Amino acid sequence: xxxxxxxxxxxxxxxxxxxxxxxxxxxxxxxxxxxxxxxxxxxxxxxxxxxxxxxxxxxxxxxxxxxxxxxxxxxxxxxxxxxxxxxxxxxxxxxxxxxxxxxxxxxxxxxxxxxxxxxxxxxxxxxxxxxxxxxxxxxxxxxxxxxxxxxxxxxxxxxxxxxxxxxxxxxxxxxxxxxxxxxxxxxxxxxxxxxxxxxxxxxxxxxxxxxxxxxxxxxxxxxxxxxxxxxxxxxxxxxxxxxxxxxxxxxxxxxxxxxxxxxxxxxxxxxxxxxxxxxxxxxxxxxxxxxxxxxxxxxxxxxxxxxxxxxxxxxxxxxxxxx
Amino acid sequence: xxxxxxxxxxxxxxxxxxxxxxxxxxxxxxxxxxxxxxxxxxxxxxxxxxxxxxxxxxxxxxxxxxxxxxxxxxxxxxxxxxxxxxxxxxxxxxxxxxxxxxxxxxxxxxxxxxxxxxxxxxxxxxxxxxxxxxxxxxxxxxxxxxxxxxxxxxxxxxxxxxxxxxxxxxxxxxxxxxxxxxxxxxxxxxxxxxxxxxxxxxxxxxxxxxxxxxxxxxxxxxxxxxxxxxxxxxxxxxxxxxxxxxxxxxxxxxxxxxxxxxxxxxxxxxxxxxxxxxxxxxxxxxxxxxxxxxxxxxxxxxxxxxxxx
Numbered sequence: 001x002x003x004x005x006x007x008x009x010x011x012x013x014x015x016x017x018x019x020x021x022x023x024x025x026x027x028x029x030x031x032x033x034x035x036x037x038x039x040x041x042x043x044x045x046x047x048x049x050x051x052x053x054x055x056x057x058x059x060x061x062x063x064x065x066x067x068x069x070x071x072x073x074x075x076x077x078x079x080x081x082x083x084x085x086x087x088x089x090x091x092x093x094x095x096x097x098x099x100x101x102x103x104x105x106x107x108x109x110x111x112x113x114x115x116x117x118x119x120x121x122x123x124x125x126x127x128x129x130x131x132x133x134x135x136x137x138x139x140x141x142x143x144x145x146x147x148x149x150x151x152x153x154x155x156x157x158x159x160x161x162x163x164x165x166x167x168x169x170x171x172x173x174x175x176x177x178x179x180x181x182x183x184x185x186x187x188x189x190x191x192x193x194x195x196x197x198x199x200x201x202x203x204x205x206x207x208x209x210x211x212x213x214x215x216x217x218x219x220x221x222x223x224x225x226x227x228x229x230x231x232x233x234x235x236x237x238x239x240x241x242x243x244x245x246x247x248x249x250x251x252x253x254x255x256x257x258x259x260x261x262x263x264x265x266x267x268x269x270x271x272x273x274x275x276x277x278x279x280x281x282x283x284x285x286x287x288x289x290x291x292x293x294x295x296x297x298x299x300x301x302x303x304x305x306x307x308x309x310x311x312x313x314x315x316x317x318x319x320x321x322x323x
Numbered sequence: 324x325x326x327x328x329x330x331x332x333x334x335x336x337x338x339x340x341x342x343x344x345x346x347x348x349x350x351x352x353x354x355x356x357x358x359x360x361x362x363x364x365x366x367x368x369x370x371x372x373x374x375x376x377x378x379x380x381x382x383x384x385x386x387x388x389x390x391x392x393x394x395x396x397x398x399x400x401x402x403x404x405x406x407x408x409x410x411x412x413x414x415x416x417x418x419x420x421x422x423x424x425x426x427x428x429x430x431x432x433x434x435x436x437x438x439x440x441x442x443x444x445x446x447x448x449x450x451x452x453x454x455x456x457x458x459x460x461x462x463x464x465x466x467x468x469x470x471x472x473x474x475x476x477x478x479x480x481x482x483x484x485x486x487x488x489x490x491x492x493x494x495x496x497x498x499x500x501x502x503x504x505x506x507x508x509x510x511x512x513x514x515x516x517x518x519x520x521x522x523x524x525x526x527x528x529x530x531x532x533x534x535x536x537x538x539x540x541x542x543x544x545x546x547x548x549x550x551x552x553x554x555x556x557x558x559x560x561x562x563x564x565x566x567x568x569x570x571x572x573x574x575x576x577x578x579x580x581x582x583x584x585x586x587x588x589x590x591x592x593x594x595x596x597x598x599x600x601x602x603x604x605x606x607x608x609x610x611x612x613x614x615x616x617x618x619x620x621x622x623x624x625x626x627x628x629x630x631x632x
Contacts, residue, residue, distance in 0.1 A: 022440045024516035025433045032430035033448070035485050038465065040452040046461025063468035115353070120346045124353075130615050131357030134364065137610045139545035141567050145603045146363035149370055155382035155596075157366070193360065201622050215339045224339075246454065253548065261570070278459050282552070288460070295458030303455040 047299075049292035050077050077293035086277060094273040097180070098248045101187050106240070108188055109195025110233070114225060116196060117203045129200070132193030140254025143186065147259050151182075173261055176270035183271065187255060198240075199233055206232040238313055246306025249298050251275045274298045364607055371395070371600035378596050394597035398605075400581060404565075409605070411476075412561040416543040419480040423539035424532055426485045431493025431531075432520050437503070449494075453487045463552060478553035479561070483542055489535045496531040497524065533620040544610065562606050569599060 052070040061069075081087060119125040135143070150157045151172035159169040172178060210228050219227070251273035257263060260271050263280075274294060281291040341349075370383050374391030381388050398405050434445045456462075462482065472478040501524055509519045525532065550564035560568070580589035 016440070018440060021438070021510070021516060025436060025439050026441065028429050028516055028520055029433040029445070032426045032485060032490075035426055035481070036448055036452070038470070039462070039482055039485070040456070040487075042465050042469070043457025043461035044455065046457045046464055049461070049464065063464065112353075112356075115349050118341050119349055119353075120340050120343070121350070124350060128353040128357045130618060132353075132360045133614065133618060133621075134360050134611060137541055137545070137614050138363070138607060139547060139563055141547045141563055141570075142367075142603050142606055143363065144570070145566070145599060146367055149366060149383045149600070152383075155378060157383050157385070160382045160384070189359065192356070197618075197622055211339060221339075221341060258567075275459065282460060282463055288464075291460050292458075295460040299456055299458045306454045 046292065047296050049289055050296045051075070052289055053077075054288045073289070077287075077289040078297065080290055081293045081297065086272070089269050090272055090274050090277055093269075093271070094249055094251055097183065097251065097273065098244075100180075100184050102241070102244045102248075104184060104188050105191050105195055106237070106244075108192050109199050110237070112192060112196035113199035113203055113233075114229065116200050117229070118221070129193065129197055132196065134193070135190040136194045138190075140252070140258040143190070144254075144258040144261065147182075147186070148261070173264055174266040176267050179260065179267055179270050183255060183259070186259060187252070190255075199236065202233045202236040203229055238317070242306065242309045242313060245309035246302055248305050249274060249301040253279060364611060367600045367603050367607070371597050371604050373597060375594040375597060391594070391597070393594040394601040397593055397598050398601055405602075405605070407558065408560050408562045408565045411559060412544060412563070415476060415479045415546075415561060416540050418476075419484065419543040420536050420539045422480060422484050423489070424536050427489045427535050428493050428525060428528070428532065429520060430485070430490045432497050432524055434490065435494045435497035435501075436506075449487045449490050466553060473553045474556045474559060476559060479546065479549050479559075480543070482549060483539075483546065489538060492534065493531055496528065501527065530620065530623055533617070534623055537617045537620050541610065541614070544606075562602070566599075566602050566606060569602070 049067065051072055051074065052067060053073045053076070054067060054070045057066050057069045116125045116129065148156075151159075153159055153169060153171050153173070156172070158172070162169055170178070172182075206228065211224055214224050214228060253275040256271050256273050256276050257279065260267055263271055263276055275298075278291055278295050278298070281294070340346075366383075366385060369385060369387050370378065371394050372390055372392065373384070373387040374389040374393065377384075377387065377389035377391075430445075430449070433439060434442065434449060436442065439445070457465075466478055466482055467473045472481065505523065506519055509523055514522070545563060546561075547563035547567045550559075550561055551567060554560065554564060580586050584592070
């Protein structure tokens with residue numbers, strides 16, 4: 001795909017001429033280029049679905065044929081999505097959950113990494129890290145079974161404890177007020193090992209002589225943390241923050257869909273996000289154009305937020321910008 | 324604090340260390356957190372070995388009230404289904420990981436070559452998907468309607484086979500650890516780029532291959548989402564998608580009655596609750612047994628990934 005773009009002009013001199021080496025490198029990367037083309041770039045053109053009213057053309061043609069012969073409807077699909085009852089709720093849920101996740105996960109990860117790096121028994125610290133990494137490797141389906149074992153009303157462990165203490169059992173899967181907390185706790189729990197280990201790696205890469213010099217000058221542990229460790233992990237922190245902001249319109253589908261048991265009606269307005277909405281629409285008979293509009297809206301917002309976050313960082317501290 | 328400082332200078336081993344008492348508190352906190360993280364594994368396992376009767380009477384308990392191997396016996400009796408799902412999971416994981424490593428390292432290597440004429444273009448090709456994607460629906464349409472991969476194993480493998488994140492890790496790794504002189508020397512000896520990539524670069528890049536491979540392998544092993552979108556064929560179920568399916572309908576896996584029972588009686592008598600948990604255990608145990616050994620590759624990958632261009 002790149003060959004046409006090569007500078008073929010002799011005027012540019014020998015150095016810029018396309019060499020056998022370049023051909024070989026292009027060929028070597030061809031399979032991956034094809035993958036990118038099909039699985040990354042082709043879906044980007046899927047945006048046209050959002051501007052069409054997809055109809056099956058008579059005669060049993062393929063999807064693309066149907067798409068081309070469908071009528072353009074302008075922004076009708078978007079209008080429908082924006083004015084539907086769900087839109088405000090989805091927007092609120094997706095953003096608020098993400099903000100809570102980002103703040104809490106980042107604090108836990110940084111706090112945990114600071115403690116781990118200061119622990120005197122290094123072997124113990126390794127064991128804790130390994131233990132805390134386990135949830136990261138479990139799929140949400142598996143976790144949803146574990147959550148079910150805790151929360152199911154009749155036999156669940158939590159209700160068993162509540163009953164043993166003389167309380168009233170709670171119908172967890174029907175009470176929406178608990179779910180924001182449950183989801184935040186689970187998200188933090190699953191990601192904390194990963195986050196801590198990442199910040200810990202960046203703390204251990206800080207030059208140790210800085211600490212030695214600080215101790216000689218009589219700095220306390222607290223002062224060392226404030227003036228050496230925290231500035232040291234700032235680049236990674238900022239990078240993670242930008243990436244997280246870029247995902248603020250996305251949600252971890254498994255967390256919202258699997259853990260709640262496929263989103264029962266009683267929890268619908270509390271735990272629905274753009275991703276669960278789009279997934280449900282794909283599985284249902286909703287017009288494909290409206291689903292595409294929701295999907296496209298989400299993609300554009302994600303792109304906008306990541307560029308915006310990067311712009312903000314570049315204004316405050318140009319060193320740490322991502323792009 | 325002042326006392327501590329005095330001590331620091333006299334005792335080299337505890338130089339700039341926190342107080343012993345603080346250390347104990349930290350250890351208690353992290354032991355609790357660590358136990359919270361492995362608790363599900365123990366809890367789910369203990370349910371899987373509890374008898375159905377005890378579960379019905381006493382609910383889910385951490386210590387089994389009455390032991391029973393009924394769940395595992397049931398799974399053994401249905402081993403045709405279980406082993407097929409296990410085989411699919413292993414197949415998808417192995418094939419997917421190999422493809423991922425090939426696609427990712429080749430792209431990473433090419434993008435890392437400073438003399439490559441299309442370097443700028445490649446940087447953009449890799450970068451754009453990091454900030455913009457077509458969304459879930461468009462990907463679904465491409466895989467399902469345009470490529471027609473639904474109900475094939477490729478629908479589980481190809482969409483996850485590459486990512487800009489891992490390509491970036493590879494590129495940074497090759498750029499920082501593979502000396503240009505080595506490549507130049509190989510070129511003078513007449514080796515082509517494919518030969519250099521497969522014969523020289525990959526053998527000295529085992530750490531990054533391990534990182535990419537581990538991310539890929541755990542990703543494939545844990546994937547249920549692709550299966551839920553694209554796979555309806557029972558024969559192509561992986562363990563994860565089976566677990567996902569039986570959440571709704573556990574009787575789905577009861578096909579193989581024995582001891583003169585009718586299918587109906589067999590389904591009625593199956594230890595449903597513990598069977599679910601037993602399947603979850605079959606999925607977690609391979610992960611729990613392997614990840615501690617590969618943890619360092621994850622960490623090295625994460626650190627490389629956070630190195631900026």
